[in-house]
Amino acid sequence: MSHHNKELAKEQELLTTFIKNSNTPYEIAVFAGGCFWPMEEVFEKVDGVLRVESGYTGGHKKNPTYEEVGSQTTGHLESVEVLYNPHQLTYEDLLQVYWRSIDPTDAEGQFADRGSEYRTAVFYSSKEQKELAEASRDELAASKRFKQPIVTKIAAASTFYKAETEHQDYYKKNPLQHGLTELASGRDSFLNSAWGKDREVKLHAKIGFNQAFDKEEKLKTLTKHQFNVTQRDFEDPPFENEYWANEEEGIYVDIVSGEPLFSSQDQFDAGTGWPSFTKPLESNNIVLKPDPGLFSSSTQVRSRHADSFLGHVFDDGPKPTGLRYCINSSSMIFIPAAELDKSGYGEYAGQFAKEKLPSES
Structure with a gap:
């Protein structure tokens, strides 16, 4: 296995562990919308989507290759599998994004x-998904937005x-070629x-916390170092x-948005000189991304709503x-339990209420 494939496997393993230990009931949606390169980009930019493959x-062909699918002998369609948070x-919402990304006629x-292999399709995994997909398709047909029938x-x-x-x-690895290909395809026009x-789709996304924030204004209140950490991926010095x-009880929230991130109950001393946690307080507010560094093989941790750089996640916990x-630390604000x-x-x-001793009851 190549070094690159090993790192992808490691990233996949981290993501699988993250999902397994999350309280979020992630669900899967599968769509075929022509070439999977632009479709992956479309869905990865939707807030609430954790991963697109x-x-x-x-x-009918098991374990087909790209070349075999392209030969039109396998019956397979190029597709994307979308892992998303139904909360x-x-x-x-995903169906509305899908219809606005394809020519359904x-x-x-x-x-x-x-x-x-480039035909369109919605692949449902439950009765509910089937009914919602059919209703969405029928609603689109009834709108008469397209002169030709929906196929x-x-x-x-x-x-x-x-x-x-x-x-x-692909769109991240080959941005210039992908951009030129998309421009020439006529999809956007x-x-x-x-x-x-x-x-533009008006999603029903829930923000996951009650505090509204103005990112541009909030960034003006940060110190130069806090700005560099959250916006430019700098690191705090260890120790x-x-x-x-910190040994006080409470929670940590994003310094820009206020979204809850981690709890002191999951904090431990890893001996590294940075705050370390075994899991997020709210997995909805955490995003894992490959580190963009040229020679890096680590996985970034970012906040979902503010997109603040928080740090990294490792599998040695x-x-x-x-x-x-x-x-x-510079990416967060600590809220003591009493406050x-x-x-x-x-x-x-x-979560921090102390149980009364028998003598106190």
């Missing part, structure tokens, strides 16, 4: 990509075969013409940051999760 599904957005492919198939999901490494996050001002040895979230109510985080106060 390119692959092949709908056909943040709905399956209907094209039975021979999508835009510049011609062939059966996108609604079909039961089958095995999803992950595409080769070079096809994952077609969708702008078809949807106009309605092309010389505010919370590395203690049980039960086996993870170590190594976080910069949670008045600070607007009263819902977490119960």
